Amino acid sequence: MTIVEEPGGTAEPTPSGTADPTAPSGAYVGGPGSAYELTDSEKTFIGAHIGIAIAALIVGSLMGPLQAFQFSGLDLYPYLEPVIQSYYQGLTLHGVLNALVWTTFFIVGFTNLTTMKGLGRPLSHPMINKVGFWVMTIGLVVTAIPILTNSASVLYTFYPPLKANWAFYLGLTLVVVGSWIEGLGFYLTLGAWRKDNPGVRSPFVALGGIINAAMWQIATLGVAVLILTMLLPWSFGLIDGTDPTLARTYFWFTGHPLVYFWLLPAYVSWYGMLPRQAGGKLFSDSLARLAFWMFLIVSVPVGFHHQFVDPGVPQTWKWIHAGLTYSVFFPSMITAFTVIASLEYAAKRRGGTGLVGWIRQLPWLDPSVAAQLLAAILFVFGGIGGLTNASYNLNLVIHNTAWVPGHFHLTVASAVTLSFIGITYWMVPHLSGRALWRPGLAVAQAWVWFVGMIIFSNAMHVLGLLGAPRRTPLGDATYVPEEWEGHLLRTSIGGGILLISVLMYAAIMIMTVRGKKIPAGDVPEVPIAESIRSPQLTPLWLDRFKPWLLAAGALLVIAYGPQLVDQIWNMNLNSPGTEFVPW
Numbered sequence: 001m002t003i004v005e006e007p008g009g010t011a012e013p014t015p016s017g018t019a020d021p022t023a024p025s026g027a028y029v030g031g032p033g034s035a036y037e038l039t040d041s042e043k044t045f046i047g048a049h050i051g052i053a054i055a056a057l058i059v060g061s062l063m064g065p066l067q068a069f070q071f072s073g074l075d076l077y078p079y080l081e082p083v084i085q086s087y088y089q090g091l092t093l094h095g096v097l098n099a100l101v102w103t104t105f106f107i108v109g110f111t112n113l114t115t116m117k118g119l120g121r122p123l124s125h126p127m128i129n130k131v132g133f134w135v136m137t138i139g140l141v142v143t144a145i146p147i148l149t150n151s152a153s154v155l156y157t158f159y160p161p162l163k164a165n166w167a168f169y170l171g172l173t174l175v176v177v178g179s180w181i182e183g184l185g186f187y188l189t190l191g192a193w194r195k196d197n198p199g200v201r202s203p204f205v206a207l208g209g210i211i212n213a214a215m216w217q218i219a220t221l222g223v224a225v226l227i228l229t230m231l232l233p234w235s236f237g238l239i240d241g242t243d244p245t246l247a248r249t250y251f252w253f254t255g256h257p258l259v260y261f262w263l264l265p266a267y268v269s270w271y272g273m274l275p276r277q278a279g280g281k282l283f284s285d286s287l288a289r290l291a292f293w294m295f296l297i298v299s300v301p302v303g304f305h306h307q308f309v310d311p312g313v314p315q316t317w318k319w320i321h322a323g324l325t326y327s328v329f330f331p332s333m334i335t336a337f338t339v340i341a342s343l344e345y346a347a348k349r350r351g352g353t354g355l356v357g358w359i360r361q362l363p364w365l366d367p368s369v370a371a372q373l374l375a376a377i378l379f380v381f382g383g384i385g386g387l388t389n390a391s392y393n394l395n396l397v398i399h400n401t402a403w404v405p406g407h408f409h410l411t412v413a414s415a416v417t418l419s420f421i422g423i424t425y426w427m428v429p430h431l432s433g434r435a436l437w438r439p440g441l442a443v444a445q446a447w448v449w450f451v452g453m454i455i456f457s458n459a460m461h462v463l464g465l466l467g468a469p470r471r472t473p474l475g476d477a478t479y480v481p482e483e484w485e486g487h488l489l490r491t492s493i494g495g496g497i498l499l500i501s502v503l504m505y506a507a508i509m510i511m512t513v514r515g516k517k518i519p520a521g522d523v524p525e526v527p528i529a530e531s532i533r534s535p536q537l538t539p540l541w542l543d544r545f546k547p548w549l550l551a552a553g554a555l556l557v558i559a560y561g562p563q564l565v566d567q568i569w570n571m572n573l574n575s576p577g578t579e580f581v582p583w
């Protein structure tokens with residue numbers, strides 16, 4: 001794509017017909033706020049987050065196919081001893097590295113970038129963010145030791161009665177606390193920007209990431225209380241047991257909003273960057289902000305939808321949370337509408353026509369765009385599955401079956417992970433000053449992921465409907481009926497294709513950072529989309545934290561208060577835990 005500079009300095013994509021659909025993301029010259037150039041040390045700092053994230057993704061993803069292959073009888077675990085001693089150790093590594101480490105480090109690094117580039121200024125207190133990063137990194141090392149020594153094979157949902165070594169809980173606490181500290185750095189930077197720009201609407205790409213940081217701080221209160229009041233004292237031997245019902249309530253207080261903490265940075269890119277990459281503009285700045293504020297309010301008070309079958313939680317509260325879960329569907333529908341409208345606008349500027357014919361005009365040969373489009377398409381199916389899960393009665397059919405990993409591989413492992421991969425296709429070259437290695441291979445990598453995931457997740461959904469349990473080495477099970485067998489094989493085939501995609505991604509990233517430096521003028525810019533309508537016309541209430549934070553707090557008290565009081569009042573720390581060691 002060719003970009004021409006308009007009088008007044010606004011970089012604009014060329015009108016339809018003249019755009020080069022094969023141009024990589026590097027052709028963009030940036031948008032509002034992008035005039036600020038990151039310094040080398042800022043790039044290194046962000047790059048450190050992204051490097052750890054990518055390493056976690058690659059190592060964690062090598063564990064995934066082990067389970068998929070095991071399903072059809074190809075058991076590779078014996079060959080990996082003594083590094084991986086059991087199916088559950090491998091599954092814990094896979095879940096912790098991919099669902100917790102890859103996501104958290106990527107998100108915090110990306111939010112550093114969107115805050116600085118969006119606001120067009122450095123962090124106001126960079127030392128705070130540095131401290132946060134080191135606390136997260138030390139936490140990661142402390143968590144890794146017990147997992148690697150098979151003394152914390154409690155899976156990524158680490159609630160009791162499964163019991164891990166204390167270092168696992170301590171390490172995770174440090175990762176969360178480190179992310180809070182970095183969050184503080186983002187708020188202070190936004191505050192400083194607002195002081196200098198009274199009356200100006202905060203740039204969306206910065207605001208979106210910071211709303212996500214605020215939501216994360218509210219959400220992680222649950223897991224913080226769980227670890228500090230129950231899991232750490234228990235693992236140190238200070239208390240004899242735990243209350244699994246209360247522990248699960250605390251855990252899912254954090255556990256569901258955790259999925260939106262993963263999703264929202266992808267949405268920042270879909271709303272605030274992808275339209276620019278596609279050659280257009282954001283269709284509605286107001287709708288983008290509204291969706292993010294809605295997530296701040298309704299992400300947290302829905303946790304009982306993970307506890308529909310738990311005894312100890314009254315049915316009324318499960319119904320209330322089921323209803324609230326349907327409300328969290330709306331910001332995603334707003335997103336579908338706004339992002340598709342932005343893409344249509346872009347494609348029509350590039351000469352696209354027709355009701356759906358414009359889709360062909362999107363820059364499918366740009367790896368960053370292709371990965372994010374394919375991620376969003378898979379999310380349509382992940383979202384439909386999510387609504388099925390949320391239905392109180394249908395959930396009884398799919399809960400704890402292979403359907404659930406089928407669902408979350410379309411969401412966190414596709415909508416989120418494939419989008420983040422797409423983002424790295426411009427971000428790693430931007431940070432490293434090196435050209436993306438083999439952009440054509442990167443496009444292929446995204447498609448291989450797409451195909452592998454369709455096969456894998458469809459097979460898992462069907463297996464779930466047929467009653468296959470999740471988190472079970474089905475290759476060793478003695479009760480597998482014949483009707484499962486074809487689907488178990490499809491799971492392995494899908495897992496194998498995904499492994500190929502991960503290896504392609506690893507090769508692209510390694511070769512990119514090993515490549516030669518390119519001239520500064522050729523380094524890809526950060527693609528920040530302008531909005532069709534000036535953000536200054538966005539109502540002020542869509543730019544203010546206070547009303548939304550108050551609403552979030554009030555809804556939390558209503559949706560969780562009575563149950564928390566009741567469960568804490570009747571707490572019974574009688575589950576010993578150590579008797580439940582399945583590995």
Ligand code: HAS
Nearest residue numbers: 259305332336339376377383386387389390399408411412
């Ligand atoms: Fe979920 C379980 C309900 C979304 C992740 N979920 C999980 C677990 C994970 C997870 C990890 O109600 C398992 C936890 C465990 O280990 O036990 N989920 C939902 C609902 C939604 C939802 C209602 N989940 C997510 C997202 C995740 C995620 C997002 C990760 C990022 N989920 C549940 C429930 C359970 C559950 C129950 C418990 C199940 C059980 O019993 O254990 C909704 O937020 C989904 C709304 C989304 C949509 C899709 C909108 C589509 C969009 C794309 C537009 C397309 C475009 C492309 C732009 C309605 C925005 C255009 C392309 C062109 C080419 C033009």
